[in-house]
Amino acid sequence: MPGLYFEDFEVDRQFRHELTRTVTEADNTMFSLMSMNPQPLHIDAAFSEGTEWGQRLFNSMFTLAILIGLSVQDTTLGTTIGNLGMSDVRFPNPVFHGDTLRAETRVVSKRESRSRPDAGLVEFEHSCFNQNGVVVAKCLRVGLMRRRPVAGGA
DSSP states (O other), X not given: OOOOOGGGOOTTOEEEOOOOEEOOHHHHHHHHHHTTOOOHHHHOHHHHHTSTTSSXXXXXHHHXXXXXXXXXXXXXXXXXXXXXXXXXXXXXXXXXXXXXXXXXXXXXXXXXXXXXXXXXXXXXXXXXXXXXXXXXXXXXXXXXXXXXXXXXXX
C-alpha cells in the first residue's frame, strides 16, 4: 500500500498500525555493537542482572527506529521526501528482549511548504506500546511530504 500524499492527511487523524515487531537479544546486541554503543545495560547480561532492571534493556535508539518504521506503511511509504526532524523523544518505560512492539500515529499539524510548491510539511506524533499496552516510546516527527501529482501534468 503506498503512503499518503500531503493532501490526504487531516489534523487529528489517528492511525493504529497493524504491523508489530517482537524484539530479540540478537537485535539488541547487533544494533548496539553496529552503532558503536558499548553500554553494558544493552550487551552484558551479568552486569545487567545487578541493576535495578535485573536484565538487559533494549537499546532505545532501536526502539525509536522501530517505532518510526512501524508507521511507514500506513503513512509515508513512497510519498515522503525526507524527515525534517524529531523532537520531544521520550522513553517512559523500558523495553526488554521478547517484548512485542506496536505503534499508533496522530497527525498533529500540516502546512504547505513555503519553498517547495510540490510539497507540504506534516507533523506526526508517534507512540509505541509493548504487548501489555504500556507506552515505551513517543516522539514528534516532521516529514516533508509530496503533494498529489496533478493529473495530466509533467
